[in-house]
Amino acid sequence: MTAPPVTPLVSLRSLTYAYRTRRRAETVLHGVDVDVAPGEFVTVVGPSGSGKSTLLHVLALLDRATSGTYRFDGRDVGALSDRERAALAREAVAVVFQAYHLLDDLTVAENVAEPLRYQKVPAAERTRRAAEVLARFGLDVKADRYPAELSGGQQQLVGVARALAGRPRLLLADEPTGNLHAAQGGAVVDALRELNERDGVTVLHVTHSERWAAAGGRVVELLDGRVVADSGT
């Protein structure tokens, strides 16, 4: 007996995206077809300007595709209202950016707990989860510090911990190592791999560094807004 087919967590078909200025529209994604199965770890590589960040913003539900379809766990995202998309993003998707986007006047633990408010997680549970994820990354000792008192690598790990605390199904990381030294960057990529392997979170890591692509797993390569190589197909 063959196993039933698994619904991809992410399924893109003929997806395009155009930036519109007052004068004209510039298409920067041209017919992207990609499926990502639940539990996959995908590294997206490509030179500067190839469309990696644009793709990530569409996947994160921050921008709507111009044409084509994006299905998230079988749901056609294009058919959702803005409110429904925002709810799906809040519940199921987390993003780690190159800039850490931590709130300076909140402690590390408060930063990690803060987004859980929007998922309506009760206060005691927010505190418990923040402590748990910080401990996993060895940052429990920094829980009461402020972001400015941490190194860049530690701040980015707090960003990963914050993403994990929300228990996302899809974690998108856009050049999370871009501002870091090699060793710090390695710790951040290790953290992404761990939450993929241990927690089953589907991860899509965008980078223009070949170094991380060489670390294994599936690699999707973009060039001029098109997928030119995909080791998963």
Ligand SMILES: Nc1ncnc2c1ncn2[C@@H]1O[C@H](COP(=O)(O)OP(=O)(O)OP(=O)(O)O)[C@@H](O)[C@H]1O
């Ligand atoms: N807000 C915008 N308005 C118009 N064009 C844009 C905008 N943002 C990006 N672009 C264009 O879209 C194309 C793809 O950009 P994108 O940032 O997605 O590439 P990238 O592969 O992530 O590059 P990098 O590795 O440098 O971050 C580029 O030609 C860029 O100039």
